[in-house]
Amino acid sequence: MEKLTFRHRTAKPLPGTKAQAITGVVASGNLEVLMERSLAPDECIVEIDTAINGYGPVWEAVVSDFVARRQPGGLRITINDGGARPDTVTLRLLQGARLMEAV
Amino acid sequence: MADWRVQRKARDARIERGRVHAEGKLVAASAVVDLLEAVLLPGDRVCLEGDNQKQADCLARGLSACDPVRVHDLHMVQSGIVLPEHLDIFEQGIARRLDYSYSGPQGARIARMLYGGQIALGAVHTYLELFARYFIDLTPNVALIAGVSADRDGNLYTGPNTEDTPTVVEATAFKNGVVIAQVNAIVDRVPRVDIPGDRVDFVVEADRPFYVEPLFTRDPAAVTETQILMAMMAIKGIYAEYGIRRLNHGIGFGTAAIELLLPTFAERLGLKGKIATHWALNPHPSLIPAIESGWVEQIHCFGSEVGMDRYIRERPDVFFTGSDGSLRSNRAFCQTAGLYACDLFIGSTLQIDLQGNSSTVTTNRVAGFGGAPNMGSDPHGRRHPSDPWMKAGEEAGGTGDPALRRGRKLVVQLVETFGDKLVPAFVERLDALELARKLDLELAPVMVYADDVTHIVTEEGIANLLLCRTLDEREQAIRGVAGYTDVGRGRDHAMVEALRARKIIRRPEDLGIDPLDADRSLLAARSIKDLVHWSGGLYEPPAKFRNW
Amino acid sequence: MAMSPVSLSADPLDQSWYEASARARLDALVDPGSFEEFLGPEQRVMSPHLPAFDLPRAFDDGIVVGRGSLGGSLVLLAAQEGRFMGGAFGEIHGAKLVGLLRAALQVRPAAVLILFDTGGVRLQEANAGETAIAEIMRAIADLRRAGVPVIGLIGGRAGCYGGGGLIAGTCSRLVVSEGGRISVSGPEVIETNKGAEEFDSRDRALVWRTMGGKHRRLIGGADAFADDTIRAFRDAAREQIGKAPAFDLATLEAEQARLEARLDLFGDARDATEIWSRLGVNDPAAVPGLDTDRFDALLARLPEAPHDAR
Numbered sequence: 001m002e003k004l005t006f007r008h009r010t011a012k013p014l015p016g017t018k019a020q021a022i023t024g025v026v027a028s029g030n031l032e033v034l035m036e037r038s039l040a041p042d043e044c045i046v047e048i049d050t051a052i053n054g055y056g057p058v059w060e061a062v063v064s065d066f067v068a069r070r071q072p073g074g075l076r077i078t079i080n081d082g083g084a085r086p087d088t089v090t091l092r093l094l095q096g097a098r099l100m101e102a103v
Numbered sequence: 104m105a106d107w108r109v110q111r112k113a114r115d116a117r118i119e120r121g122r123v124h125a126e127g128k129l130v131a132a133s134a135v136v137d138l139l140e141a142v143l144l145p146g147d148r149v150c151l152e153g154d155n156q157k158q159a160d161c162l163a164r165g166l167s168a169c170d171p172v173r174v175h176d177l178h179m180v181q182s183g184i185v186l187p188e189h190l191d192i193f194e195q196g197i198a199r200r201l202d203y204s205y206s207g208p209q210g211a212r213i214a215r216m217l218y219g220g221q222i223a224l225g226a227v228h229t230y231l232e233l234f235a236r237y238f239i240d241l242t243p244n245v246a247l248i249a250g251v252s253a254d255r256d257g258n259l260y261t262g263p264n265t266e267d268t269p270t271v272v273e274a275t276a277f278k279n280g281v282v283i284a285q286v287n288a289i290v291d292r293v294p295r296v297d298i299p300g301d302r303v304d305f306v307v308e309a310d311r312p313f314y315v316e317p318l319f320t321r322d323p324a325a326v327t328e329t330q331i332l333m334a335m336m337a338i339k340g341i342y343a344e345y346g347i348r349r350l351n352h353g354i355g356f357g358t359a360a361i362e363l364l365l366p367t368f369a370e371r372l373g374l375k376g377k378i379a380t381h382w383a384l385n386p387h388p389s390l391i392p393a394i395e396s397g398w399v400e401q402i403h404c405f406g407s408e409v410g411m412d413r414y415i416r417e418r419p420d421v422f423f424t425g426s427d428g429s430l431r432s433n434r435a436f437c438q439t440a441g442l443y444a445c446d447l448f449i450g451s452t453l454q455i456d457l458q459g460n461s462s463t464v465t466t467n468r469v470a471g472f473g474g475a476p477n478m479g480s481d482p483h484g485r486r487h488p489s490d491p492w493m494k495a496g497e498e499a500g501g502t503g504d505p506a507l508r509r510g511r512k513l514v515v516q517l518v519e520t521f522g523d524k525l526v527p528a529f530v531e532r533l534d535a536l537e538l539a540r541k542l543d544l545e546l547a548p549v550m551v552y553a554d555d556v557t558h559i560v561t562e563e564g565i566a567n568l569l570l571c572r573t574l575d576e577r578e579q580a581i582r583g584v585a586g587y588t589d590v591g592r593g594r595d596h597a598m599v600e601a602l603r604a605r606k607i608i609r610r611p612e613d614l615g616i617d618p619l620d621a622d623r624s625l626l627a628a629r630s631i632k633d634l635v636h637w638s639g640g641l642y643e644p645p646a647k648f649r650n651w
Numbered sequence: 652m653a654m655s656p657v658s659l660s661a662d663p664l665d666q667s668w669y670e671a672s673a674r675a676r677l678d679a680l681v682d683p684g685s686f687e688e689f690l691g692p693e694q695r696v697m698s699p700h701l702p703a704f705d706l707p708r709a710f711d712d713g714i715v716v717g718r719g720s721l722g723g724s725l726v727l728l729a730a731q732e733g734r735f736m737g738g739a740f741g742e743i744h745g746a747k748l749v750g751l752l753r754a755a756l757q758v759r760p761a762a763v764l765i766l767f768d769t770g771g772v773r774l775q776e777a778n779a780g781e782t783a784i785a786e787i788m789r790a791i792a793d794l795r796r797a798g799v800p801v802i803g804l805i806g807g808r809a810g811c812y813g814g815g816g817l818i819a820g821t822c823s824r825l826v827v828s829e830g831g832r833i834s835v836s837g838p839e840v841i842e843t844n845k846g847a848e849e850f851d852s853r854d855r856a857l858v859w860r861t862m863g864g865k866h867r868r869l870i871g872g873a874d875a876f877a878d879d880t881i882r883a884f885r886d887a888a889r890e891q892i893g894k895a896p897a898f899d900l901a902t903l904e905a906e907q908a909r910l911e912a913r914l915d916l917f918g919d920a921r922d923a924t925e926i927w928s929r930l931g932v933n934d935p936a937a938v939p940g941l942d943t944d945r946f947d948a949l950l951a952r953l954p955e956a957p958h959d960a961r
Contacts, residue, residue: 001702001705001707022692026707032710034710036693050707051706080707081707085519085520086521087519087520094619324670396655624659624666628657629667629670635940636656637655649939650830
């Protein structure tokens with residue numbers, strides 16, 4: 001297991017009022033993403049517990065792209081990863097953001 | 104005076120020696136070893152029918168039980184290395200040389216035996232190429248083939264899995280070779296004659312029905328959201344744009360997803376009748392919903408698929424069937440059809456390099472290629488126009504009189520950027536090159552060459568390689584859809600954006616597709632059971648695919 | 652679009668139970684918007700043992716517990732996530748279900764619904780898991796004696812195996828779908844111990860014929876057979892709450908008699924089809940292919956119809 005943390009500043013907060021959302025399941029090649037609206041509106045922290053070691057740079061790239069694309073200000077994002085591929089991670093992050101945007 | 108009948112006499116002598124163990128043409132399963140030891144000579148070229156699906160397994164067991172003192176150093180020329188016995192005979196010294204096409208389940212063992220020097224490899228062929236060599240320089244002395252039933256005269260009914268049999272028999276029987284067939288049953292009258300009896304010298308009633316591998320069944324329950332997204336992009340960004348009506352699909356969950364999206368996603372786009380009407384394809388169960396929804400006009404098959412026989416029998420307007428009602432498949436004809444009469448091939452692979460060469464060979468697996476290299480190549484012998492072919496030719500550029508411009512076949516690689524266990528599909532250098540170096544092969548086993556590939560579809564987007572004008576553009580187009588692999592992260596971001604502006608790279612959003620809409624509820628069938636329902640109960644899936 | 656013989660509806664209630672996640676099942680099962688989770692993922696009550704095995708944890712340890720309303724009545728619910736470690740019972744996972752059942756004794760809901768999806772006890776936390784199984788069975792007995800029905804719903808990928816199969820045996824009523832499987836030892840376990848000749852675990856038709864929903868319904872191992880949709884499970888659960896038997900000596904004696912009679916009748920059968928034939932099914936080979944309506948019709952016609960006890 002490897003623990004990774006990424007902190008980002010965003011230009012704006014993620015729209016919506018939902019306080020928390022969870023998507024995905026911890027299984028082989030899958031992951032769960034918990035999003036909580038608990039930070040300052042220009043802050044986003046992503047904490048990852050992953051089953052596969054050595055993919056730090058890939059996670060960093062995936063998370064940066066997601067933050068640039070969705071501007072998830074205010075979100076604490078916690079991930080339990082069962083060894084998901086980067087495209088699955090991106091998909092879950094986008095699904096989570098869509099859930100959080102619900103009024 | 105020259106003797107022009109040396110081979111013919113040798114053949115007659117083989118048959119005469121074999122007759123000792125036969126009653127007419129009929130041979131008991133218990134006498135197979137005696138028959139083979141009588142007919143075979145050391146160094147013979149032998150085709151032990153191992154097709155993509157159908158296996159002459161009783162004869163394979165017999166061959167591997169032969170005495171290596173009497174039968175040795177055979178040169179095996181067969182399309183499929185599928186059964187353990189196909190390789191056992193090399194360990195036993197019964198066989199020495201090998202020329203083949205495909206070896207899915209035995210890929211890892213072949214690699215070990217090649218490294219260990221137990222197999223002298225001729226080449227890994229495409230199907231049509233190996234079949235062609237049967238008629239030029241790899242003609243079998245003995246063919247060991249499989250059918251469903253035979254009569255006493257040797258007339259053979261191959262059943263829906265005709266596959267390679269007519270080709271193998273044609274080359275062997277008409278060039279002084281001996282044909283030995285195993286059948287599940289000896290009957291008074293065969294349902295239809297697939298192989299006339301005068302081409303069959305011996306018929307063995309097998310101890311059990313020949314084995315058929317259910318290779319083309321993909322359980323819709325295992326189709327992922329990523330595969331659905333890629334299928335949506337392929338349909339909207341390629342099938343619809345080029346108006347692809349004549350096509351071939353490789354095996355894989357990506358292509359299964361496309362088949363399952365035709366009656367739903369593609370139908371909503373108004374594409375029915377405009378795409379995917381004429382096919383060179385095995386009877387994929389995942390195509391049943393599209394067939395039942397009236398999408399498909401006709402399908403010619405390489406082989407059959409386990410469980411599809413009753414369904415095919417009830418859909419003769421769609422499939423090629425015999426007077427008896429059952430499917431007639433033929434690999435050589437269908438490969439030819441896929442090569443010359445289809446405008447698109449789409450399939451998956453394990454590795455793609457920076458220029459677009461792809462291979463399913465890795466350093467510890469030599470799986471061979473199946474039909475992909477034939478389907479996935481631009482046929483320079485093609486002369487008839489079609490809209491997709493002409494449009495692709497135009498995109499590929501070229502100067503001079505347009506009436507002299509060749510069209511291009513669309514060869515699409517549908518590949519997820521990471522495979523199982525996070526193994527990247529995009530690499531700087533193919534493992535096939537390393538394998539070639541270690542085994543001292545003149546040619547690396549490449550499945551689809553870079554100059555044949557026209558599009559690469561990944562979950563990140565579509566790269567249209569036809570529109571690339573320089574090698575550098577081509578490399579960045581590939582990097583630009585290679586996701587978070589090392590190759591993908593090594594992209595030149597500015598150049599990739601420039602390629603996107605020229606529509607060489609297209610993202611889901613460029614095609615009006617939201618990745619979050621890629622949901623399993625888009626699939627026309629979400630389980631094998633759904634496929635059974637679609638077929639009105641005619642599809643009978645094998646036990647390993649059932650959960651009821 | 653052409654007429655489709657399978658449902659292409661996007662309504663959450665029409666989704667496949669087999670495919671849905673534990674959370675999706677719960678959300679659609681109860682009255683819309685009524686589900687309220689206890690110990691939600693934000694509380695991060697996770698396994699204390701899995702890190703020692705270098706294995707990833709889940710925020711809910713593979714079980715979602717909470718309350719909701721079903722047709723307006725309060726129910727407590729627990730749903731196992733079969734994809735996280737096979738839905739197996741670990742320490743937290745088990746404790747959450749024990750806690751829910753004990754709370755029900757105070758709250759007195761109209762019923763407790765357990766959405767099973769489990770291979771049994773989690774190997775890495777076996778002692779805690781086994782203890783939990785025993786505590787859960789005890790808690791269910793207490794609840795039933797207090798007059799609260801406990802309904803088991805079984806139709807997930809992992810089936811209901813091991814300790815899960817034992818717990819199911821203590822429920823007031825069981826609803827099963829065709830894809831659902833109920834047993835104690837799983838197919839692979841049987842094959843490993845007895846050989847492939849005795850039980851070929853890769854022969855999926857055999858596995859389902861022996862442990863699947865239709866067989867369990869036919870021999871009275873489950874009380875209702877549902878289509879593989881959340882709607883069908885919802886309807887069946889509501890109906891079964893009303894049919895839950897009293898938990899008294901008469902019920903237990905009737906159950907004992909039922910099980911003894913079942914053993915007498917079928918104890919020497921070599922295959923499920925033989926059992927079905929003895930039950931009076933004319934064409935046992937056709938049973939796996941029957942849809943729910945035709946299967947229910949068959950059940951109604953049987954001379955030896957599976958009778959209720961529990």
